[in-house]
Amino acid sequence: MGFWTGLGFTLLISAFLILPVLVSVLPGITANQFEGLSSGLTTRWLREVWANYGGTVLLSLQIALSTLVITLLVGVPAAYVLARHAGVTARLVEEALVMPVAVPGIATALGLILAYGAVGDLRASWLFILVGHVVFCLPFMVRAVLAVLLSMDLKGLEEAARACGASWPQRFLGVILPNIAGGMLAGSLMVVTLSLGEFNMTLLLHTPFTRTLPVGLADAYTALRTEMASAYTLIFFVLIVPLLSAMQWAAGRADRVGAVR
């Protein structure tokens, strides 16, 4: 394959991925979508969407940040243990912990409803959605942190800290955490992005009072006029695209740091 053929094909695929994004958000800021951009730009659709669906955005942010805090608190210690232990048990635990990624969200969600749908007011609470997001996102945090832990000389650094007289909390906080900050950042960006966009589980887990952004979007796609749906999609992209860009930046940085070491 010659260079120009390759470049042409690559550009074509890039266009396939990016063009629909532009086409989809344009009606959301266009005064009259049938006349096109010549009819002028407007924030009318955005304001209308915000008035009706602003709550879904806030709820999604609330769930995403809560998911982040929990996956950090639960996932980082788990990754540390998995990195420190080489045995069969540790590998089995690792395999188990990443299983929720392999199972379709709709199956997990149905299981959660069967198991806990009748427990108190949980079914009506946003916490029910949070539980689903934590189960689904935890493996991504564990993997991101584990990858960094395995790429560094964890055992050596910890032994060196011990030789200097550091107790376990001292070396965990002073040596290990600062050196896995990159992995925690990458994992955090992934978790927030996935939680903000999670639909497969959330569609089953939500109630009319706990609608998240993607659930609202699905509703808009079937029920609202194109301008509103597009404006709503634009709001979603405004949230998610910076996160995805930050993820690309963090991955690039990790590569460079890895190359130096």
Place this chain on the structure above:
Amino acid sequence: MSVAIKLRGCGKTWPGGTVALHPLDLDIAAGETLVLLGPSGCGKTTLLRLIAGLELPDAGGQVLFDGEDVTRLPIERRNVGMVFQSYALFPNMDVAGNIGYGLRVRGIPRAEVARRVDEMLEMTRLTEFARRRVDALSGGQRQRVALARAIAPRPRVLLLDEPLSALDARLREELRQEIDALLRSLGITAIYVTHDQAEAMALSDRICAMERGRIAQIGTGRDLYHRPANDFVAGFVGDTNRLGEELVRPEQLALHPSAEGEWTVQRATFLGPFVRVKLRDAAGRELMVDMPDLATPAPGARVEVRRRGPA
């Protein structure tokens, strides 16, 4: 400050059943520099890690510091300093941060930490690099940071695990001399692991040669070189010729050209400071002789071999 170390019945068996170390006794005097010498897999690093407190000996083994039983005391409470083969510098801290770490975790006041760090920086000639990131240092500089970090908290014992093996030959020689001077001036009990016999000779008060999880011989460098306890030790600390029951080093022999000589020169290899001559006799026995590069005999020449003065 420095302590005498006693090991009593210290063995180490890995969970899979491999014996890394057969139960052994070892006495190290206060202020002494003991070198653990041997090929990889001989148990020298395991022995060092037992003394450090990074490994627990098999049941019955005891580690004593000045008579105090420290067997169950983990390394972080043993007050030892350790230099690792990979240095294991903390990438999240600069040079001064690394050196001061052992003082900070002991809760020593900030001003005192700063004073001691400055002192260590000066001693290891790193003052101008105090704020440098450790991944921006050369190998030799990293080595000195590791050393300064280990001795900054004034440990009772200094443990060095092949500290120079990651460096090239010239730098290794230079740093070996620095470490030697440092150990002498500190007067600290030091245990130094290496597989390099020249390093062992240069640094040690005594050498403990190890073979397959056992101590093969303990003694001064001269003891090991001139009176090796067995073939393993003899072979490990230098090349040898076997003359009957006797071991003779190549540089203890001298050649004399002689038409009636019983040895024939096979090959003469120029090695810089000396020439190594390989000889063979009619019976097929082989002999190595080291001599200065003066009047080097040509292959095929017949020579007599005599011993130089007494060893």
Place this chain on the structure above:
Amino acid sequence: MSDRLRAALLIAPALAVFGAFFLIPLGQLAVAGGAGGYTTILTEPRYLRSLGVTLLVAALTTAITLGIATAVGLFLARNRFPGRGTLLALLTLPLAFPGVVVGYLVIMLAGRQGLVSEISMALGGERIVFAYSLAGLLLGYVYFSIPRTLLTVIAAAEKLDPRLEEAARSLGASPLGVLRDVLLPGLSPALTAAGAICFATATGAFGTAFALASRIDVLPMVIYTEFTLQANLAVAAALSFLLGLATWAVLALARGASGGAAG
């Protein structure tokens, strides 16, 4: 505190989350199907048909995605040119776009008022609409599969030893021969891994089909319909459990085959 005890305490929260909110629910799911649920699935042709369609869509998605990602990935891994970074960023940007949004993108591209339809009209032809057909669904699935697959292929292609290709060329191999004998075998663990993830994701994908309100009855849509509209819990549970088991098995098999490269 002993190392073992500390390790146990540190991993306990993760295991608790896994046990309480994944293992127990999945167990409930397996049981809730009951004998009736599983029998119904196996005897009613429309469930089997849906299974067949789902596997077909997933297989086609995987094949198309691997083809595109291999071509683009090899090109980007082996060429350096101005703008390469930007291209790579654009190609991997949709990495975590939710399926439901991708469904909307397909509608805006190939729906009744979509870009393709407008262009075909403007050119004086017939209105071309394929968003709601198998082609539309495939378009969406390929869309969200490309970024992740591409990243895996590029990472693997950059790890290939360029000397192998030089050696093959020095021995007289043609470009096609190099591709067949050196590049593809070298990439095959990564392609297996990426393909498995692609296949499993496509099997379980739901958002795109939901947004398209597609005529194609993929399994997750059937589960949703059975559960919400028919309140047929037993069948929904049985289908979900089998679907989960199948995707997990595909990933586990691929991981075994690719020597742990599969994520």
